Amino acid sequence: MTVTTIGDLAQTFKQRTVGNRLHRDLGTLNFELTTGLKRDVAKAVxxxxxxxxxxxxxLTHLEAQxxxxxxxxxxxxxxxxxxxxxxxxxxxxDLGAMTITHETSALQIDGLAKSARIAFVGMISDLGTQTAGRPLFGGASGNAQVTRGAEDIMADxxxxxxxxxSAKDIKDGVTAYFADGGPFQTKDYVGVPVDLAPFDLGDGSRVEVGVRAxxxxxxEALAEVARIAVLGExxxxxxxARADVLSGGVTGLLQGQNKLIGxxxxxxxxxxxxxxxxxxxGTERNGFELARLDLLAADPYDTAIRLKQTENQISMIYTLTARLSELSLVSYLR
Structure with a gap:
């Protein structure tokens, strides 16, 4: 009878080759069991x-959308x-300003003016809001600053x-400051006088979201608040005259608020x-994922069985290698 022997080096190489193949199979089966999809696309179809x-x-296009x-x-x-x-x-x-008359105390008028000034400063701060480093109210601008500081605006x-x-002078002056081409638009607003480009929704439609400061x-809303705030300056x-401005400003505040609500x-x-x-x-993505699953679906039961078998084979190789490594000439002669 012919006896074929394999040298130690060849045996080691053979075991390593088998081990590498089993580890690749293990990775493939783990992928298929986790994703439910065949890894070898060409073979599956x-x-x-x-x-x-x-x-x-x-799916890639939908992900970009x-x-x-x-x-x-x-x-x-x-x-x-x-x-x-x-x-x-x-x-x-405080909309209690509706009850303002010439008999209203200067202290009450100062309190309402201070309240309006706080609101004005807060509104300017709101206009500087950013998201992901991008200003909301700066138009197409990438600059962080949208307006000058509230204190500088109020001072000017x-x-x-x-x-x-007179009350009319104050009303007309504030209106002119915030009017088209007025100082607020030409000097205080430091964003770009170009609207933010509409966002593409991916189905041929676009939506405009940007609002400039x-x-x-x-x-108009800023002007109505500023008209009361300047009474404390x-x-x-x-x-x-201060009482007349405050009394007439209540309607303006409501109008300004309605503009913002619009x-x-x-x-x-x-x-x-x-x-x-x-x-x-989401609907389109689900449809395409189902279609891909129909083409590449891996049977989870069959995959789990093959995965277990592969793990057992790898475990057996490790066990045999450990036993062989403990052999000695004395043990062999025995």
Whole structure:
């Protein structure tokens, strides 16, 4: 009988080759059991990989769309929150000013003016809100700053009213400051006078979310708050004129708040479109993933059995190697 022997080096090489193959099989089976998909795509579809490639391209495209839509959602959500905060600040001004008369004390007028000044500073701060390092109200600008500081704006506004002597002078002066082409738009707003580009929702539709700090509605709201705030800045006007400004400013505050609510509603409609896009993308993704599963599905029961068998084989190799490593000439001769 012919006896075929394998040298130690060849035996070691053979065991290493078998071990490497089993470890590759183990990795493949773990992948298939975890994902439910065959790892060898070509073998699973009989070499016709075209449909699978098409599905993978569609899923990659949907993932890019999903990222863009998520960005739009974050931007719209933050913009809506900032606008809501500005509206709330106007509510924070004591609307008891509706009862203001010429007999109202200077102390009460000063208190309402201070309240309005705090609201004005807060609104300017809200306009500087950023998300992911991107300003919400700076138009197409990438700059962090959207407006000059509230203190600088208020100082220039008060300077522009230096010659005011009546309630009408104050009203007209503040209105001119925040009007189209006025100092706020030309000097205080430091963003770009170009709207932020609409967000692409991926199905051919686009949605506009950006609101600039120099938007007419925002300027009007700021003007109504500033008109009351300047009453506490030492303007050379009579007590009666201050009371008239405050009394007439209540309606203006409500109008300014309504303007902000209108902007917030517009952002809300954009958010609804973004949410629709999220649903569409999710539905399409599920459809393509099901189609891929139909082509590449791995039987979990069969995969689990093969995985267990492979683990047993690897364990057996380790056991045999350990036993062989303990052999000696004495043990062999025995």
């Amino acid at each position: 009989g070499g016709n990989t075209g449909p699978v490639a098409s599905i993978e391209r569609a 999903s990222t863009a839509v998520k960005e739009a959602s974050i931007f719209a959500g933050a913009t809506g929150i900032a606008l809501s905060a500005m509206s709330t600040r106007i509510e924070g001004i 506004l008060v300077s522009s009213l230096a010659g005011a002597t 120099d938007d007419p509605a925002i300027r 030492g303007l050379p006007v009579s007590h009666e 902007l917030e509603a517009g952002v809300g409609l954009a958010t609804a479109s973004i949410d629709d896009a999220k649903v569409r993308i």
